[in-house]
Amino acid sequence: MDGVEVDLGSLSCADVRPILQGETKQEQEERILRAVEFLVQGLFTLPEQSSERKSQRELPEPFSVIPRAKPIPKEKPLTKWEQFARIRGIRKRKRDKFAWDETRGEFRPIHGYRSINDESDQVILPHDPSLQPGESPFDRVKEGKRNRVKNNRKSQERNKRSIAKDQLSSRPVRTDKYKSKDLEKSAKIASISTRSLGKYGDRNKPRQKLSSIKASHKKNIIPSGAERERTFQAVNDVLKNF
């Protein structure tokens, strides 16, 4: 229709022709009616969603550009476990928080304080043959818990640090400071690496520590003059045949 623009996505229509000075109220109302009718009929012609709900329509994407209220959220960097889970295809399952405790006859949390299998709450523990004489099994349980908490805190810190490192690396960094050190390290790794990543190597050989390896790349470096000579020699050999 001439002069009427309709945007079904934002449920709006516009009669873009200017309102002239001599236009009566009735003429204006007719224009409004025409534009609104056009929009409503457009909405009725949208495809039906399902036969059950005949009046339901899905709106198309709007043409009108409306500014956002808040900036687009940034994606959170993955933690080490999340990265691993993605590679392995491990999905997060929702588990119940509470379970029925038959001995106590009530619902109790599965993990944490006052939980069903609270280790510190046990009166009798199964015999552990690895216990030293005189060592308390209850103390060992407590210590195990303490260690797990400590390790968890450690991995949290590590995740935080790696996120910070990622964000730092996007900034310009003076690379010349780190270059030689990194080269040294990769040369060390390369000197003990095999092509099959150790798959067909000697499995009984103990794993070497990086600090114990001495860099051997220095003796392989050829002075630039010699390399130039060698290249010319090769080129001459090839060209001789032509």
Added chain:
Amino acid sequence: MSIVEQIMNVTSPTSEKQRPPKSRKGKKHLESIAPQWEEPPKGLLVINGHQTSQQVKNVLADLSRLKKPHCRQLRKKNNILPFETGGEASLEFLCKKNDCSHFILGNHTKKRPHNLILGRLYDFHLLDMFELGVVDYKGLDEFEMAKQLKSQLKPLVCFVGDFDSDDTTRKLKNLFLDLFHDFEDRQLSLEQLDNVFVISLYHDRTISFQNFMIRLKKSDTYLPRVALEEAGPCIRFSLRRSRLAADDLWKQATKRPKQGKSKKNVTMQPILGRQVGRIHVGRQKLDKLIIKKQRALKSKEFE
């Protein structure tokens, strides 16, 4: 503060130091006001200026009734003059406190009688605002139909007049659409069609705001005929001062999030963590295959 926290603060979108929450309730609150991919409808903050006329008060009350439930009305006077230098600071503060991105401020002075300032914010920084003077006003209560207005329905918005000829009016049109449209849900039930807001621009740059109820009537075809009944309020504005958004801020605000389309036929290899794609090569044309021709297979022509 550790280096990690420092970096987190610098890169956070609101770029203001946010104390980490101490309680679970506080954490929930911060999550509820955090930026989202798909945004909920923007709230409207209705503010009374240092001095208001009864007419302005009525207009504000009517508009907040139309905007329900995404509206918050402040009851006390607020001496805010957003067009003065530095005047927008307290406005931004109030909007952030109430988590509203639209505001309407009413005041009444000798120089600018029955004054309304309508505007919006991006990331709680002023984006654009327009000053409108109320020339003529007929309230919601004066219309019989107004009693039938329901809230929480999807209103239509209709513009009449040449809004697009001028940058100011174009942005004003955008603001009115922003104020009254509902992008939240892409589903529409046709029974929800209830009313339409009509905004018209006249030749003398005055603007009228009307509200009509939609009545659908049977016709010969499956498409209905539409009848409109005025339901108020009917307000006539004159356009006064305006402040438009800077280009870069506007560009930033209208950025749309990239939507990750679900990739077809792409899977993750479980152990190696590689992406593997399955592609369709199409049917091979074996009869047109160029192969080495063998003499023995050639059909001999007999003489």
